[in-house]
Amino acid sequence: MEINYPTNLKAISIHAPFAYAICLGLKREEYRTQPTKRRGWVLVHASLSKASDEYFTTYNINPSTVKRGAIIGAVKINGCTGSVGNWAYQLDTPVLFEQPIEEVKGKQAIFWGANSQELQFAFTLASQQIAKFLNTKELS
Template sequence: MADQLMLLPQAAIDRKRYKPKRGHAGYPGEGPKGEFCKTCIHIVNNGRYGGRSYFKCALTNWTNGKATDIKANDPACGKWEGLRALSIRQPWPWAILNLGKDIENRSQNFKRRGPILIHASLTIDEQAVIDLRAQGYELPTTFKTGGIVGKATITDCVSEHSSEWFTGPYGLVLTDAKTLPFRPCKGAQSFFVPKWEDA
Protein backbone atom coordinates (compact mmCIF):
# COMPACT_ATOMS: atom_id res chain seq x y z
CA MET A 1 0.00 0.00 0.00
CA ALA A 2 2.83 2.40 0.85
CA ASP A 3 4.43 1.75 -2.55
CA GLN A 4 1.16 2.50 -4.26
CA LEU A 5 0.77 5.78 -2.39
CA MET A 6 4.25 6.87 -3.50
CA LEU A 7 3.06 6.69 -7.12
CA LEU A 8 0.01 8.88 -6.51
CA PRO A 9 -0.03 12.68 -6.79
CA GLN A 10 0.02 14.54 -3.48
CA ALA A 11 -3.68 15.50 -3.72
CA ALA A 12 -4.62 11.83 -4.09
CA ILE A 13 -2.45 10.90 -1.12
CA ASP A 14 -4.18 13.56 0.97
CA ARG A 15 -7.57 12.22 -0.11
CA LYS A 16 -6.60 8.79 1.18
CA ARG A 17 -5.07 10.18 4.37
CA TYR A 18 -7.96 12.48 5.25
CA LYS A 19 -11.26 10.83 4.43
CA PRO A 20 -13.73 13.64 3.75
CA LYS A 21 -17.00 13.66 5.63
CA ARG A 22 -20.16 15.47 4.70
CA GLY A 23 -19.02 18.38 6.83
CA HIS A 24 -16.15 19.42 4.56
CA ALA A 25 -16.65 21.57 1.47
CA GLY A 26 -13.63 19.89 -0.13
CA TYR A 27 -10.90 17.38 0.59
CA PRO A 28 -8.82 18.37 3.66
CA GLY A 29 -5.19 18.79 2.65
CA GLU A 30 -5.84 20.24 -0.81
CA GLY A 31 -5.74 23.84 0.42
CA PRO A 32 -2.77 26.12 1.19
CA LYS A 33 0.01 24.40 3.10
CA GLY A 34 0.10 25.35 6.76
CA GLU A 35 -3.54 26.50 6.84
CA PHE A 36 -6.36 24.79 8.69
CA CYS A 37 -10.12 24.90 9.03
CA LYS A 38 -9.66 27.18 12.05
CA THR A 39 -7.94 29.84 9.92
CA CYS A 40 -10.71 29.80 7.28
CA ILE A 41 -13.45 32.46 7.29
CA HIS A 42 -16.05 29.76 6.60
CA ILE A 43 -15.64 27.91 9.92
CA VAL A 44 -18.67 28.21 12.21
CA ASN A 45 -18.66 27.54 15.95
CA ASN A 46 -21.88 25.57 16.47
CA GLY A 47 -21.71 25.70 20.24
CA ARG A 48 -19.93 24.06 23.16
CA TYR A 49 -21.24 20.87 24.74
CA GLY A 50 -19.68 18.49 27.21
CA GLY A 51 -16.47 20.51 27.46
CA ARG A 52 -15.72 20.72 23.73
CA SER A 53 -16.62 22.99 20.82
CA TYR A 54 -18.33 21.74 17.68
CA PHE A 55 -17.47 23.29 14.34
CA LYS A 56 -19.17 23.34 10.95
CA CYS A 57 -18.27 24.60 7.47
CA ALA A 58 -20.55 27.40 6.27
CA LEU A 59 -20.13 26.24 2.67
CA THR A 60 -21.97 22.98 3.34
CA ASN A 61 -25.56 22.11 4.15
CA TRP A 62 -24.68 21.13 7.67
CA THR A 63 -27.01 19.84 10.34
CA ASN A 64 -26.77 19.93 14.13
CA GLY A 65 -25.74 16.28 14.10
CA LYS A 66 -22.17 15.07 14.48
CA ALA A 67 -22.10 13.69 10.92
CA THR A 68 -21.33 17.19 9.58
CA ASP A 69 -18.86 18.19 12.31
CA ILE A 70 -15.37 19.27 11.27
CA LYS A 71 -12.23 19.63 13.37
CA ALA A 72 -10.64 23.04 13.77
CA ASN A 73 -7.20 21.52 13.13
CA ASP A 74 -8.19 19.69 9.94
CA PRO A 75 -5.90 20.75 7.04
CA ALA A 76 -7.37 23.37 4.75
CA CYS A 77 -9.39 22.18 1.77
CA GLY A 78 -9.33 23.66 -1.72
CA LYS A 79 -12.10 26.12 -0.82
CA TRP A 80 -10.15 27.64 2.06
CA GLU A 81 -10.42 31.41 2.24
CA GLY A 82 -8.48 33.51 4.71
CA LEU A 83 -9.02 37.23 4.32
CA ARG A 84 -6.77 39.75 6.01
CA ALA A 85 -8.34 42.16 8.47
CA LEU A 86 -7.85 45.83 9.26
CA SER A 87 -8.33 46.96 12.85
CA ILE A 88 -10.31 50.19 13.28
CA ARG A 89 -11.49 51.94 16.43
CA GLN A 90 -15.21 52.28 17.00
CA PRO A 91 -17.38 54.12 16.03
CA TRP A 92 -15.74 54.02 12.60
CA PRO A 93 -16.39 50.31 11.86
CA TRP A 94 -20.04 50.90 12.76
CA ALA A 95 -20.12 53.96 10.47
CA ILE A 96 -18.65 51.94 7.58
CA LEU A 97 -21.29 49.25 8.00
CA ASN A 98 -24.29 51.44 8.85
CA LEU A 99 -23.72 55.04 7.75
CA GLY A 100 -22.17 54.52 4.34
CA LYS A 101 -18.71 55.66 5.42
CA ASP A 102 -16.80 54.92 2.22
CA ILE A 103 -13.36 56.16 3.27
CA GLU A 104 -11.06 54.77 5.96
CA ASN A 105 -8.53 57.51 6.67
CA ARG A 106 -4.92 56.51 7.14
CA SER A 107 -1.59 58.26 7.71
CA GLN A 108 0.17 56.34 4.93
CA ASN A 109 -0.46 55.01 1.45
CA PHE A 110 -1.42 51.35 1.02
CA LYS A 111 -1.17 49.19 -2.08
CA ARG A 112 -3.57 46.48 -0.93
CA ARG A 113 -6.77 46.12 -2.94
CA GLY A 114 -9.65 43.68 -2.72
CA PRO A 115 -11.88 42.28 0.06
CA ILE A 116 -10.88 42.67 3.72
CA LEU A 117 -12.39 41.90 7.09
CA ILE A 118 -13.19 44.82 9.39
CA HIS A 119 -11.90 44.40 12.94
CA ALA A 120 -13.22 46.59 15.74
CA SER A 121 -10.37 47.25 18.16
CA LEU A 122 -10.80 47.13 21.92
CA THR A 123 -10.46 50.89 22.35
CA ILE A 124 -13.15 53.38 21.35
CA ASP A 125 -12.57 56.86 19.89
CA GLU A 126 -14.80 58.66 22.38
CA GLN A 127 -14.27 62.05 20.72
CA ALA A 128 -15.42 60.64 17.40
CA VAL A 129 -18.59 59.37 19.08
CA ILE A 130 -19.26 62.87 20.44
CA ASP A 131 -18.54 64.50 17.07
CA LEU A 132 -20.79 62.16 15.09
CA ARG A 133 -23.68 62.66 17.51
CA ALA A 134 -23.16 66.41 17.32
CA GLN A 135 -23.51 66.11 13.54
CA GLY A 136 -26.91 64.49 13.99
CA TYR A 137 -25.98 60.83 13.52
CA GLU A 138 -27.85 58.36 15.73
CA LEU A 139 -25.33 55.96 17.21
CA PRO A 140 -25.86 52.93 19.44
CA THR A 141 -25.16 53.26 23.14
CA THR A 142 -22.64 50.40 23.01
CA PHE A 143 -20.33 49.06 20.31
CA LYS A 144 -18.94 45.61 19.65
CA THR A 145 -15.18 45.61 20.17
CA GLY A 146 -12.33 43.12 20.08
CA GLY A 147 -13.35 41.18 17.00
CA ILE A 148 -14.46 40.99 13.39
CA VAL A 149 -17.68 42.90 12.73
CA GLY A 150 -17.88 43.04 8.95
CA LYS A 151 -16.17 43.07 5.60
CA ALA A 152 -15.62 45.50 2.71
CA THR A 153 -13.65 45.82 -0.50
CA ILE A 154 -10.77 48.25 -0.97
CA THR A 155 -10.87 49.69 -4.49
CA ASP A 156 -8.25 52.43 -4.15
CA CYS A 157 -6.03 54.46 -1.82
CA VAL A 158 -6.20 58.19 -2.50
CA SER A 159 -4.69 61.44 -1.24
CA GLU A 160 -7.85 63.44 -2.02
CA HIS A 161 -11.51 62.53 -2.42
CA SER A 162 -14.90 64.21 -2.67
CA SER A 163 -16.41 61.99 0.04
CA GLU A 164 -17.55 63.79 3.18
CA TRP A 165 -15.69 61.12 5.16
CA PHE A 166 -12.27 61.95 3.72
CA THR A 167 -9.90 63.80 6.08
CA GLY A 168 -6.59 62.35 4.87
CA PRO A 169 -3.75 62.45 4.45
CA TYR A 170 -4.67 59.15 2.73
CA GLY A 171 -7.93 57.30 2.42
CA LEU A 172 -8.80 53.71 1.61
CA VAL A 173 -11.82 53.76 -0.70
CA LEU A 174 -14.33 51.15 0.48
CA THR A 175 -17.24 49.48 -1.29
CA ASP A 176 -19.57 46.54 -0.65
CA ALA A 177 -19.50 46.95 3.13
CA LYS A 178 -21.44 44.21 4.89
CA THR A 179 -22.03 43.32 8.53
CA LEU A 180 -20.84 39.86 9.60
CA PRO A 181 -21.62 37.85 12.75
CA PHE A 182 -19.24 39.03 15.47
CA ARG A 183 -16.17 36.83 15.93
CA PRO A 184 -13.70 37.66 18.72
CA CYS A 185 -10.02 37.88 17.83
CA LYS A 186 -7.01 39.98 18.72
CA GLY A 187 -6.17 42.91 16.49
CA ALA A 188 -2.81 43.94 15.08
CA GLN A 189 -1.24 46.84 13.26
CA SER A 190 -1.77 47.18 9.51
CA PHE A 191 -3.39 44.21 7.71
CA PHE A 192 -3.31 40.91 9.57
CA VAL A 193 -4.67 37.36 9.37
CA PRO A 194 -7.13 36.85 12.26
CA LYS A 195 -6.44 34.13 14.80
CA TRP A 196 -9.91 33.14 15.91
CA GLU A 197 -10.40 32.92 19.67
CA ASP A 198 -13.42 30.61 19.25
CA ALA A 199 -11.60 28.07 17.05
Protein backbone atom coordinates in the same frame (compact mmCIF):
# COMPACT_ATOMS: atom_id res chain seq x y z
CA MET B 1 -14.79 22.89 11.68
CA GLU B 2 -12.38 22.92 8.75
CA ILE B 3 -10.16 26.00 8.51
CA ASN B 4 -10.92 27.55 5.13
CA TYR B 5 -10.39 31.19 4.19
CA PRO B 6 -8.48 33.01 1.43
CA THR B 7 -4.84 33.13 2.52
CA ASN B 8 -4.52 36.74 1.30
CA LEU B 9 -7.44 37.89 3.49
CA LYS B 10 -6.41 40.55 6.02
CA ALA B 11 -8.15 42.54 8.74
CA ILE B 12 -7.94 46.17 9.80
CA SER B 13 -8.59 47.41 13.34
CA ILE B 14 -10.66 50.58 13.56
CA HIS B 15 -12.20 52.47 16.50
CA ALA B 16 -15.74 51.16 17.01
CA PRO B 17 -17.77 54.18 15.77
CA PHE B 18 -15.88 54.22 12.48
CA ALA B 19 -15.82 50.42 12.11
CA TYR B 20 -19.61 50.28 12.43
CA ALA B 21 -20.09 53.31 10.15
CA ILE B 22 -17.98 51.56 7.49
CA CYS B 23 -19.86 48.25 7.75
CA LEU B 24 -23.22 50.06 7.64
CA GLY B 25 -22.17 51.93 4.49
CA LEU B 26 -22.19 55.33 6.24
CA LYS B 27 -18.44 55.91 5.88
CA ARG B 28 -16.93 55.31 2.43
CA GLU B 29 -13.31 56.22 3.16
CA GLU B 30 -10.83 55.22 5.84
CA TYR B 31 -8.01 57.68 6.43
CA ARG B 32 -4.51 56.47 7.22
CA THR B 33 -1.00 57.88 7.20
CA GLN B 34 0.27 55.22 4.79
CA PRO B 35 -0.99 54.40 1.30
CA THR B 36 -2.03 50.88 0.32
CA LYS B 37 -1.94 48.84 -2.85
CA ARG B 38 -4.31 46.32 -1.25
CA ARG B 39 -7.56 45.78 -3.15
CA GLY B 40 -10.49 43.52 -2.42
CA TRP B 41 -12.04 42.22 0.78
CA VAL B 42 -10.74 43.28 4.18
CA LEU B 43 -12.23 42.22 7.51
CA VAL B 44 -13.26 45.08 9.79
CA HIS B 45 -12.27 44.72 13.45
CA ALA B 46 -13.87 47.06 16.01
CA SER B 47 -11.10 47.85 18.47
CA LEU B 48 -11.45 48.08 22.24
CA SER B 49 -10.48 51.76 22.25
CA LYS B 50 -13.06 54.28 23.43
CA ALA B 51 -11.02 57.28 22.28
CA SER B 52 -13.45 58.11 19.44
CA ASP B 53 -16.74 57.29 21.14
CA GLU B 54 -18.07 60.83 20.65
CA TYR B 55 -18.47 59.95 16.94
CA PHE B 56 -21.26 57.43 17.59
CA THR B 57 -23.70 60.38 17.51
CA THR B 58 -22.25 61.59 14.18
CA TYR B 59 -23.35 58.31 12.59
CA ASN B 60 -26.50 57.89 14.72
CA ILE B 61 -25.22 54.59 16.14
CA ASN B 62 -26.28 53.47 19.60
CA PRO B 63 -23.04 52.60 21.43
CA SER B 64 -24.84 50.09 23.66
CA THR B 65 -25.46 47.88 20.60
CA VAL B 66 -21.86 47.56 19.42
CA LYS B 67 -19.32 44.82 20.00
CA ARG B 68 -15.71 45.75 20.67
CA GLY B 69 -12.72 43.49 20.27
CA ALA B 70 -14.61 41.74 17.48
CA ILE B 71 -14.55 41.27 13.74
CA ILE B 72 -17.87 42.89 12.91
CA GLY B 73 -17.92 42.88 9.13
CA ALA B 74 -16.03 43.33 5.92
CA VAL B 75 -15.56 45.86 3.14
CA LYS B 76 -13.83 46.01 -0.23
CA ILE B 77 -10.99 48.44 -0.80
CA ASN B 78 -11.18 49.64 -4.39
CA GLY B 79 -8.66 52.48 -4.37
CA CYS B 80 -6.37 54.77 -2.43
CA THR B 81 -6.04 58.52 -2.95
CA GLY B 82 -4.22 61.30 -1.16
CA SER B 83 -0.74 62.50 -0.46
CA VAL B 84 2.03 62.07 2.09
CA GLY B 85 0.59 61.40 5.53
CA ASN B 86 -3.08 61.72 4.50
CA TRP B 87 -4.33 58.73 2.50
CA ALA B 88 -7.98 57.82 1.90
CA TYR B 89 -8.77 54.16 1.30
CA GLN B 90 -11.82 54.05 -0.99
CA LEU B 91 -14.36 51.53 0.32
CA ASP B 92 -17.40 49.78 -1.16
CA THR B 93 -19.60 46.70 -0.71
CA PRO B 94 -19.86 47.02 3.10
CA VAL B 95 -21.08 44.02 5.10
CA LEU B 96 -22.15 44.10 8.75
CA PHE B 97 -22.03 40.51 9.98
CA GLU B 98 -25.14 38.99 11.52
CA GLN B 99 -22.87 37.35 14.08
CA PRO B 100 -19.79 39.38 15.10
CA ILE B 101 -16.76 37.24 15.79
CA GLU B 102 -16.02 38.23 19.35
CA GLU B 103 -12.94 38.10 21.54
CA VAL B 104 -10.55 38.80 18.68
CA LYS B 105 -7.58 40.90 19.64
CA GLY B 106 -6.66 43.54 17.09
CA LYS B 107 -3.18 44.47 15.94
CA GLN B 108 -1.24 47.71 15.54
CA ALA B 109 -0.32 46.91 11.93
CA ILE B 110 -2.60 48.52 9.36
CA PHE B 111 -3.45 45.13 7.86
CA TRP B 112 -3.01 41.93 9.79
CA GLY B 113 -3.54 38.29 9.02
CA ALA B 114 -4.49 35.04 10.68
CA ASN B 115 -1.16 34.12 12.26
CA SER B 116 -2.60 31.88 14.99
CA GLN B 117 -5.04 29.00 15.15
CA GLU B 118 -7.62 31.22 16.88
CA LEU B 119 -7.37 33.85 14.15
CA GLN B 120 -7.57 31.20 11.42
CA PHE B 121 -10.83 30.02 12.98
CA ALA B 122 -12.11 33.63 13.17
CA PHE B 123 -11.14 34.33 9.54
CA THR B 124 -12.93 31.13 8.46
CA LEU B 125 -16.12 32.26 10.24
CA ALA B 126 -15.78 35.70 8.65
CA SER B 127 -15.27 34.22 5.18
CA GLN B 128 -18.44 32.18 5.59
CA GLN B 129 -20.41 35.33 6.42
CA ILE B 130 -19.01 37.17 3.38
CA ALA B 131 -19.97 34.19 1.18
CA LYS B 132 -23.48 34.19 2.68
CA PHE B 133 -23.79 37.94 1.96
CA LEU B 134 -22.64 37.47 -1.64
CA ASN B 135 -25.13 34.66 -2.22
CA THR B 136 -27.91 36.81 -0.79
CA LYS B 137 -26.87 39.79 -2.93
CA GLU B 138 -26.71 37.67 -6.07
CA LEU B 139 -30.28 36.48 -5.53
CA SER B 140 -31.72 39.99 -5.17
